[in-house]
Structures are given as C-alpha cells and as structure tokens.
Amino acid sequence: MSRTWNQYVVKQENKTLVLTTIMNHTPISRANVAKITGLNKGTVSSLVSELIDEKLVEESGPGKSSGGRRPVMLLFNGNAGYSISIELGVGYILGVITDLKGKIIEQDTIQLQTTHFNTIFPIMINLIKGLMEQVPKSRYGVIGIGVGVPAVVSRDGEILLAPNLNWKNVELKSKLENIFNLPVYIENEANAGAYGEMRYGSSQNSHHTIFASIGIGIGVGMILDGKLYHGLNGFAGELGHMTIEKDGKTCRCGNRGCWERYASEQAVIDEAIKRGLVTADQVEPFEQLIQLANDGNQAVIDLFEEIATYIAIGLTNCINIFNPEHVIIGNRLMRAKEWIYPIIESYILEHAIGFHQNKLKIDSAKLGTYSTISGMAAFTIEGFLLDQKRNHA
Amino acid sequence: MSRTWNQYVVKQENKTLVLTTIMNHTPISRANVAKITGLNKGTVSSLVSELIDEKLVEESGPGKSSGGRRPVMLLFNGNAGYSISIELGVGYILGVITDLKGKIIEQDTIQLQTTHFNTIFPIMINLIKGLMEQVPKSRYGVIGIGVGVPAVVSRDGEILLAPNLNWKNVELKSKLENIFNLPVYIENEANAGAYGEMRYGSSQNSHHTIFASIGIGIGVGMILDGKLYHGLNGFAGELGHMTIEKDGKTCRCGNRGCWERYASEQAVIDEAIKRGLVTADQVEPFEQLIQLANDGNQAVIDLFEEIATYIAIGLTNCINIFNPEHVIIGNRLMRAKEWIYPIIESYILEHAIGFHQNKLKIDSAKLGTYSTISGMAAFTIEGFLLDQKRNHA
DNA sequence: GGAGTTAGTTTAACAGGTAGACAAACAAAT
C-alpha cells in the first residue's frame, strides 16, 4: 500500500536512472549522463562503476573531445543475458531468443493443426528447450520466458479465457515456472504488441498509444500515460466486442453488432464466401483474397474497402475515447494494407472529434509480425532489470 | 523528463506519506502512523512536529490506552485553508467553499439565461468574490480556485471546445489567475465528477472507475490505475460521440450514430416531442416527463426504458473496453433512475464480457449533483498540498 | 506497588548525495 522512502530507495532509483540513460543514449560519457540526469558527477561515477561490475554496462574506448579531455564512452551491454519469448497463435507457435536490447538472435516457428492445450503444451516446452540450448554463454544466462497469447490474462498470469483456442482457466505461468524455474511473463497478444511497438517500434516516446491487433478477431492494447492498461483483472481491451451496430450481427460473445463481426479477418472471409469470391473449403481464404485483389479483382477490392470503413468506425471510437497520440494497426489484416489503409485514414480524418487539434499519427505496425514477440521480450527484460534493481542493493 | 532522487526528495515523500496516512486514518497516533507507513518512530515524530508547525495537523487529547501509555491522537486540520470551487453548467453557475477535507461550508447558485462568455464571465467573477468574503480566517486562507466546465480542456487550462456553451479557445485559467492571483484549476465536468466520486463518493478505494455524466450530452470521466485519464491533449472521454449505430442519427459532431443521440437528456426530449408526450415549447420538458412517469404514464415509462437500453449499450462498451471495478452514472438523467436503472443493470449483466469474473459495481453518483464540484475541490486541495510539499522542504 | 506494555523522544551511527577541489588529457591560440 504505502511506500516508505529511504537512502536505499534513493540509490536504487538513481542507479536505474543512470542505467536507462545509458540505454537510451548509448554510447554516452559519464559527464553527459550527469548532465542529463541532473546527478552529481561523483554519484554517476560510483553508480557506473557498480553497473560495470554487474556487467550491465561496459566501457568502449575514448570518444571525441569537444575541446578538453576525451570522454570514456559507456555502452549498455546487451549480451549480459538473453530472454526467450514465445508467441502462441492460432495455428502456430513462434519462439525467439533476444538479447537485452530486444534484438532477435535466433527464431523458430512450429505450425499447429490443433488448439488442444494438452497437445500444444508439450510442443511449446520442447520449443523453449530447443531455444535454451542455443542461448550464448553470458553472465546472467536466460533471464526469463515471456509468452504472448490471444487471451484474457489475469494479473497473476492465468489464462482466463482464450476463445480462439478454446482455453479457459489455464495456469500457464505457474506451470512454466515449475518446469523451467525462471521468471515467466504471460500477456495478451495485443497488449504485448502495443508494448513492443512502444519500446522498439513506431510509437517510441509516445505515451498514448492504441494498438489494434486485427486478425481473426480484434484485440486492442492500450498504452495510457506511458503504461500498459490492464483494467481491474485483465479484461480491458476487449474492443472487438464493442457494439457499433445496435441489433447488428450476432456474435459468439452473446452480444450483437460487435466490431469484430464487421472488421476482422473472419468478417472478410465470411463476407467473401457469402459473395462467392472464395469457396468455403479454401485452405487459406484470406491469402487467396489478397492474391485476387493484387490481380485487380474489383469485387474483392470493394470488399476490402467496405471492411476498411468498419475498421475506421471502431478506430474513430477509440480516438474519441482515448485521445491517443498514436494509433497502430497490426496483425494479419494489414496484409491488405494497400486497399484498406487509405480508406481508414480519410474516414478518421473526417469523423474523429477535434482531429485538427490532435497531433494524431496513424500507422501500421513497424515491427510487422514481430510486435507481440518483441513486446514479450521487453516485459521479460524489464522484469529482469527490475529484479536486479531490487536484489542488487 | 528524468527525476533525480536525494535525501530531500525522500523527506518530501515521507512527509506526504505521513500526512496522507493521518488524513485517511484520522484520528491516529504517531505510533500507529509508524506501523502503517513502515517508517521509524523517530522519523514519524519529527515529521509530525513539522506538520503541526505548518498547521496541517493538530493534536487532539489522549486516546484510549491499549495496555500502556495513552497515545496522543493526531487530526488532519481541515481548517488550515479553504478552497473555492465553481461548476459552470448550461443555465447555471454553482459555487461553493470547502474546507481541506472537501466539506462544503457555503454555497451559492446563480441561474443563467445565456451562454455568452462575455456575460457569464463577470457573473462568475462576482460569485467568486462573494464567496471569498465568506471564507473563514485561517492560516492559508483561500488556497485556490477550481472550475468544472462542460468542455474539452487542455492540459494548461484552456477551454478548447464547449459545444453546449458555444465556447471555443477560452483561456479561462490564465484569465482567472490574473484576476485573483491564486492557483486555478480548470477541468472537464465529467472528469471532475469521476474524481469527486473517487475521493469523497461511492468509488473510494476503486482504482478503475468509469463515471458517465449523462445530461444534455454525455461525457465520461475515467479513473484508470488510480489516475484521472486525459489523453494526449484533453480530448479523452468523448464517449458521447462513440458510434453505436453505423449510419444512425446524424450528430452535430459531423458523425452518425453517436451514443448521446440515443441516450442523453436531449435524446429523451427529442423523442418525447416526436411522440407527442410533451410539446416543444415546454420550459422544463425533462422535469415534465419525470412528473408524468411518476403519475404512471406508461408511454413515458416506455420511453425511459428504451433510452435505458441505449445507455446500457454504451456502458457495456465501456466495460468491455476498460474492465472497470466501478461504473458510476451521474448527472441529470439519473433523476429518472427509478425507471432506467433496473434496465441498465440487467442489460449489462447479460451482455458485458466475462461479467461473472469481474467484481463490477454499478452505481448512481453518491454525491448526486455535487460530484463535479467536489472533484474540483479535490483538485484544488491536492494541488495546494503538492505545493506545500515542494516549497516547504 | 511492582511487572509488563505501549507511546513518544533522543542519541549516535550510517548511508548516500552534493559541492568543490583536483589531476589528467586535450584543443586552440600565441
């Protein structure tokens, strides 16, 4: 509840302040760190020497002089440890190793034919084990495991509800922690995507970002005041089930007129089948449609444009609700970007309130299909650094 | 940007920690403050004695012994200063004096016939001056002025857009600061309402609260992770203009199917006139309708129930978006609570996602018509205390 | 009335940050 402050906290905070300054400005001299942070030069010196002892920071040769003694440049050591991140999708598992800078070192994908937990779980364990063997030797080794899932996740890492996987109440975090004895982070796929884009992607420095992950369904990750928003117990961001048409199409959630019934990959496919643009037995109907649009099929392009309008309606709602600085559209539907993006942009421009007063940017995910997994890496890395901070004086 | 930590900051933080502990647990002993905060007894003693010097805390006689020396009970001194809060509505100005506990000491209302800024502003100034003369003598006197407005307010207190008043780009904060030479706080009416309910009303201790102010239009104030959410530049919370019916009724915002076209006081009135339940030249049509419903007029009750469903649709969207702990419905439409509330509750229960897993409470505003003004008082008081913290070592 | 408890103050020790002095290392001007 209440937090007491004393000299230890002061040191912890200043030390992480120095570390993050080095991370964000690498390479940088001690003198410059002192200038940026406002800390005394001596304080910076002593904190940096501790960070060097912990192998989180290293010195690289002398930098350029600006009319005096040449500075010793400091680097954040991205190789002090490595994170393992997993993205669990419908039909695939993607696993990667990243360094502490979030850079992907190694990756591996497995296609799945089922969504059964009992089948998938062992496959995932094997994937993780395989990755762990490839992790380079380092001071801290594997610092943690992050898993992004298309699900509602509770604050303590339990999967409460994963409609597209048909999972319910799976205690994924504790299961994995028991097996690997490492810190495990579980997060919703859209939330992780939002975080990934904020840390490594197109919305760095933006404190108000809405990340709409439009795939089979729609999930929305929200960075509000610089922090990921979860709501009371992880259900926040279910904007796919926002009503945009009262008495509209029925949805499996029990409601009617839900946004994702009009604006998702599934919505595209349903409508395409209804219009005879693809057949129901097609293996990859969405890819087929992209192909057809590429070939100039006007009926398909029209369909994309209709869907785009529905996407835009929902996004306009988001903008009116959150007044974000940045709206990012990610996941598979953006493969049809060419046809849908212009429609979305012009609709929002015309319909969002006070648009002219907002410095709103609308983008597709810069990290592409790596938004989520990068976000999971970020969670894992930041969790590790937080742990260091707490344990190491 | 970056915040440095040193012993002064530690003291500031601990001092406010002690103060807020006393505020929240008043009356309380030094020993108990130490226990709750985790601070050393000696530290608490010295900080308390400073707070007593500053007249923010006072000792009240000895408390009950629990088997040893009797404690000296400490009280937060609500009378060290007073705030002045104004609610600027469509058709009225409400002004109050509150003490530092947010208790209303004095109040005054003025009915308005116009919305012209040049007419209203001098009236407001006079109202404030009148209130200032009634403020009791105290250590800090009038600590600040807070004004709640039905408008989009920028972070620096400029009224960007007030559709119901027909104002645009009014620098209210600086105007008032120049006149009174006091700290001035300007905030959107729904935001202030949300804050008021969190501080003094029905959602105390709730960190995720949605406050829907349903009057002529709809504004929503959002407490997310314990903090009021503004968005990038104050436009957040324009949920009144969330599309709930694609291609629905046109709205003055330029959009179609906006929530407030279906679920506000104006929507009730429009529909009632259309159905011949009241005439267009009625002075207080909404009051008239309440009266009719009270008299058992079924057509009016039916109308309220229809409107309630629309309110519920929008609120369900809010719940799916924010996963709040608490949804509060405030402002004038709740005068028809008797007929609309049961409908709202049952609709949400049936349609919100994962409702059973959420410990969601739905309430009407406990502070009634004082939500907004109490919120403004809270802003002013907290701003004052923050200032004290910064200036007074 | 003594033993045990609880409340609040005082004291010395300690940790960590700051200011400022200092040496080292360099650029630019003479």
Place this chain on the structure above:
DNA sequence: ATTTGTTTGTCTACCTGTTAAACTAACTCC
C-alpha cells in the same frame, strides 16, 4: 613549443535524513 582554457572523471569533506536502540513517560493489570 608553450600557454591558456576546457572538459572529464575521481576524490574528499560535509550535510541531510533515516534507522536502531536506548531512554523517559504513562498507563494497565494483577
């Protein structure tokens, strides 16, 4: 080649505020 001035990084003396522990005060209970 010197001289001058600047920048970097370390070191020392000092200061602030928290803590632990001793201590005084005041009370309850047997």
